[in-house]
Amino acid sequence: MIKNTVAILLLVYSCFTNAEIYKWVDEQGRTHYEDKPVGNAKEMEINTEKQGHIKVNKERELKQQRLLETYEDDLQRKNEEIARKKKKKKKLARECYQAKNRLKHYERASSLYDLDKNGKRITMSNIEREKATAVLRNKIKKSCK
Numbered sequence: 001m002i003k004n005t006v007a008i009l010l011l012v013y014s015c016f017t018n019a020e021i022y023k024w025v026d027e028q029g030r031t032h033y034e035d036k037p038v039g040n041a042k043e044m045e046i047n048t049e050k051q052g053h054i055k056v057n058k059e060r061e062l063k064q065q066r067l068l069e070t071y072e073d074d075l076q077r078k079n080e081e082i083a084r085k086k087k088k089k090k091k092l093a094r095e096c097y098q099a100k101n102r103l104k105h106y107e108r109a110s111s112l113y114d115l116d117k118n119g120k121r122i123t124m125s126n127i128e129r130e131k132a133t134a135v136l137r138n139k140i141k142k143s144c145k
Contacts, residue, residue, distance in 0.1 A: 021033055021035060022036065022037045022038060024038050092143050092144075092145070093143075095139070095143040096144035099136055099139045099140045100140060100144070103133070103137065103140065106129070106132065106133050106136065107133075111123050111129075112124040112128075112129050112132065
């Protein structure tokens with residue numbers, strides 16, 4: 001309670017404080033500013049209530065805007081690249097799984113067949129079966145890295 005009262009009193013007191021600045025010139029002609037009067041110092045009144053407006057150059061604003069747009073474009077491209085890589089990785093994983101699964105079926109089956117235009121089964125010869133198995137193994141090598 002006492003701490004709060006002291007804090008409030010200090011805040012109120014600080015609102016009423018008054019600072020004075022003195023300007024004086026030394027023997028070499030250099031200008032100095034002090035808070036206490038010195039020999040030839042002149043008291044100055046400075047209005048601290050007015051808030052100045054900093055003018056920002058239009059070119060500077062445009063540069064900032066372009067920089068921001070460039071950053072956003074780069075971020076978007078990076079996110080798109082990450083999404084593409086994820087999609088490609090997922091596709092390769094799916095192809096790998098399917099190829100391994102098909103290879104298991106090829107190895108278990110007593111014979112392999114293809115379908116012709118009419119949907120009729122055509123049994124593969126041993127040479128065709130070995131070629132199909134080799135193609136499948138190559139696909140597994142590419143997909144399953």
